[in-house]
Amino acid sequence: MEKFIVSARKYRPQTFDTVVGQGHITTTLKNAIKNNQLAHAFLFCGPRGVGKTTCARILAKTINCQNLQPDGEACNQCHSCKSFNDGISLNIHELDAASNNSVDDIRSLVEQVRFAPQAGKYKVYIVDEVHMLSASAFNAFLKTLEEPPSYAIFILATTEKHKILPTILSRCQIFDFKRITSNDTVEHLEEIVRKEELKAEKGALQVIAQKSEGCMRDALSILDKIVSFTNGTVTYQNTLEHLNILDHDYYFRLLEHLLQQDMAGAMLLYDEINRKGFEGDLVLNGFAEFIRNLLVCKDPRAAALLDVVEGMQQKYTDTAAATGMSFLVSALNILNEAEINFKMARNKRLHVELTIIKLNFLQQALELAADNGSVVKKKRLDGPVAYKTRSIPSLQAKNAAQQAPPAPSSKLFIQEQPAAPPTARTPVNRVETARAMVAEPAATPATTTLAPKSKRSLLDGLRERYGDRYLIEEIKEAEPLEINKLYQVWSRYGSKLEQQQKFTAFNTFKTARLAIDEDNLFTVTVLAPIQQKFIEQEKMMLTDEIQQAFNNRAITFRITVEEGEKEDVPLHLALNSRQRLDRIAEQYPLVMELKNRLGLELDY
Structure with a gap:
């Protein structure tokens, strides 16, 4: 043999x-x-x-x-x-x-x-x-x-x-070196088939060239396997069967069902494919490649990128012309996400079926998103959008305000009472209240600005109008840092730590020194890094208490460690491995003798 x-x-x-x-x-x-x-x-x-x-x-x-x-x-x-x-x-x-x-x-x-x-x-x-x-x-x-x-x-x-x-x-x-093109691979396979006196369809050789992905060695190995499988006759069908490749006719039928929104037909077709033994990821990948080929056929300039079996180009071109560009792009995006998430899905078949259901209703979703034949973007909000406005006072009111003595500035906030009893009055919206606060002075005629009624402050007017439904208070002005008050707050917080039996942190607060750097910034000086860590652990609660005490949310502080004498480090921690061995050898000479006899090496 x-x-x-x-x-x-x-x-x-x-x-x-x-x-x-x-x-x-x-x-x-x-x-x-x-x-x-x-x-x-x-x-x-x-x-x-x-x-x-x-x-x-x-x-x-x-x-x-x-x-x-x-x-x-x-x-x-x-x-x-x-x-x-x-x-x-x-x-x-x-x-x-x-x-x-x-x-x-x-x-x-x-x-x-x-x-x-x-x-x-x-x-x-x-x-x-x-x-x-x-x-x-x-x-x-x-x-x-x-x-x-x-x-x-x-x-x-x-x-x-x-x-x-x-x-x-x-x-x-x-x-x-570059990948070998499909045409060059097919020509070389045809030459080998002719020398070996085999029978092979050109469509079968094109499928082998696509499967090899530019590798001539793989193409020749696949050809040898198929020749052994078919006993010397290589056809398009037995090549698809041997290579476990889905015929493109299945993808054409599946696309037709999806365009017609025939979900039952699409699901039955996938069941037929599944019973033939094709895995779900193979179906998703093959259908995505099929959609890609249709997108390529949309533009005649990209026709050279179409890599399909000879004789199928016209069918791809006709199908691409009858399919919308938006459907193809959206379908390719859905298939890509489904293929990425396929490995994480527990029920593989259900995962593929859900993808088919999405593709089935994709055409309907695109039709709903169209406005007079053109695709429009989805609206982010359906209701009215609030925007900030600023009223312009009249010139007469402005002159009157300039003649009047300046009133002390005050800030207001309106806090709704938590347990207000229900009344028969109409509820007042906060936005409407704010608009009334801004618009009320401007709506008053200029001729009434000097009347006794206009001398009533805005705070009194709000209390008279909404006092029974809202708690109206005057916001206090923010205070700058003051060293004596800061030390009082600091000591008060340290006492809390002492009550919580955090004695080490309490001693740290007791010995720390404070210094104001700016209106809203002060520095805490400690003696050691471990004290810095104790203060950093309490920084959030401490900052909140200081801000409340000064009614100022902008207050913050930084922590510095005072340079002093270095801590004494134990000798056995300061030495490296070689120095430790030398020190042990001085005290115990037999250790070096044992090391030399056993041929030991020191691991640095």
């Missing part, structure tokens, strides 16, 4: 021309070889399965070819090319950095670099997955990578460029 070789190895490119989807890199390398402008170190980075290691091997074979072709390709006929194809070339060394990432492995590689090649021009060292090297291995590799011998060329390959040290990047010529 002949040994089976997977397609990824059997059809691995042997020349630059056979590399798929990386023309910008192969052209650069061929020109560098023809012009003899080879760098001493290359870094190939990009996604998995796009040809990094393949290009590294082709480059290593080509630069040692004894009969180089005019187009920069290897001849595959000379002794060097044949030995490379047979895997017995001594000029090419491959190192898997994922399993050989220590300093010793790199040192061994550096030792090999010192020996010149026995045959050929160059010795090529290919280090795959170079990002797995340790930091020490990178540092051991730096000098050799910067100034290698003239016959040594290093080719580094990695999928994670960001993990490589900048010092390594600066010493290499960097080539960024």
